[in-house]
Amino acid sequence: MSTLPRRTLGDTGLQVSQLGLGGFHQVEIGQSLVTQIVDRYLEAGGNYVETARSYGGGVSEIKLGRALQGRRHQVVLASKTGQRDAEGAWREINETLQALGSDHLDLLLYHGINDLETLDRLAGPGGAAESFARAREEGLVRFVGASSHWPLVLIPAMERLELDAVMHWVNYLVTCNYPEIYARVAPAARQRGCGIIGMKPLGDGYLYRSVEPAFTYALAQEVDVLACGFNSLEMLEADIAAVMAWERPSDAALQQILADAPELGDYVCRQCGACHLPEADLPRVFELEGKFDQQMIDGRPTDAPDYALRQRLNNWFDNRQRAIELYKPLCSRVQALLEQNATLPACPYGIDLRYKLRMAHAKLAGSGKFPAGEFHF
Ligand code: SF4
Structure with missing residues (x-):
């Protein structure tokens, strides 16, 4: 045996x-x-x-x-x-x-x-x-x-x-x-x-x-x-x-x-680096979003077991405040990118970078202004 x-x-x-x-x-x-x-x-x-x-x-x-x-x-x-x-x-x-x-x-x-x-x-x-x-x-x-x-x-x-x-x-x-x-x-x-x-x-x-x-x-x-x-x-x-x-x-x-994982889907950044911009280090923004809530809150409907797990785990490690502090040097650059409606690269994992960037920024900048109608803590 x-x-x-x-x-x-x-x-x-x-x-x-x-x-x-x-x-x-x-x-x-x-x-x-x-x-x-x-x-x-x-x-x-x-x-x-x-x-x-x-x-x-x-x-x-x-x-x-x-x-x-x-x-x-x-x-x-x-x-x-x-x-x-x-x-x-x-x-x-x-x-x-x-x-x-x-x-x-x-x-x-x-x-x-x-x-x-x-x-x-x-x-x-x-x-x-x-x-x-x-x-x-x-x-x-x-x-x-x-x-x-x-x-x-x-x-x-x-x-x-x-x-x-x-x-x-x-x-x-x-x-x-x-x-x-x-x-x-x-x-x-x-x-x-x-x-x-x-x-x-x-x-x-x-x-x-x-x-x-x-x-x-x-x-x-x-x-x-x-x-x-x-x-x-x-x-x-x-x-x-x-x-x-x-x-x-x-x-x-x-x-x-990593590509197929249902838990990552077309929302969680795999840190491939392809969307790094001179104006702002977007992979770092999404990494900090990961430290904030494990990239679990994506503002989309989901089934009950998944929802319950996300509610329980998204702040399990209590690293939110640190993520917010680490985001401060990036905050104004991301804000400018969003306001200018800048063209963002395509993500090989099919992530809608504009939507994701708005979500990550709203969490980390602490504004609470999430994409309308799509976000619930
Ligand atoms: S291109 Fe996609 S997977 Fe790669 S770093 Fe950017 S968001 Fe993450």
């Missing part, structure tokens, strides 16, 4: 299955189902189990700890703390170990380092880094990593926190919204020998129609393990099947996935 293939987590040497079990959504289901999911995951050759102290206030750790009883040695076990000071981090590390029923973690991550101020606190006097180092010295933790929803912060974090692994999004939607992940963050991680843990390969469920292409795309990126939030046996089976069937796609096949 074939099992989930493994990759090496950077220079840690840990062998991790390409499909990881992410613990966030285990909070939403009962213990019996969590145990069934863990049973099936291990049976399929899965061995990367990751959670966080904050998931359900420890509930995810408790459920996974129970499900792993007697099998702790079969998995690479990871958790995260969002505590920023040494005292809080030390307390949570010990709470995590108790909840998981383990005397050590293979990987402990700083949870959600999203800005430089947080990084300063973590790395400064009395910061959580002191407890991470102590935990390592005392054998409570083998390796250290960090996750982020503003991935560029991971570059200085790798250096200042001596990280062994980083965790950021890996899916084809996020490629359109955070192109810096593969242009800058992943290369920097590899240069340091850091492992790369991809989160949200199915975009928090937004790519639910596209499980196979989503995994085909995600596993072709620079990544060692994809932590996925399956919380039903059906979802787990679909993910296992997609990962087991994976073969490295050609560049053309990857481009085709």
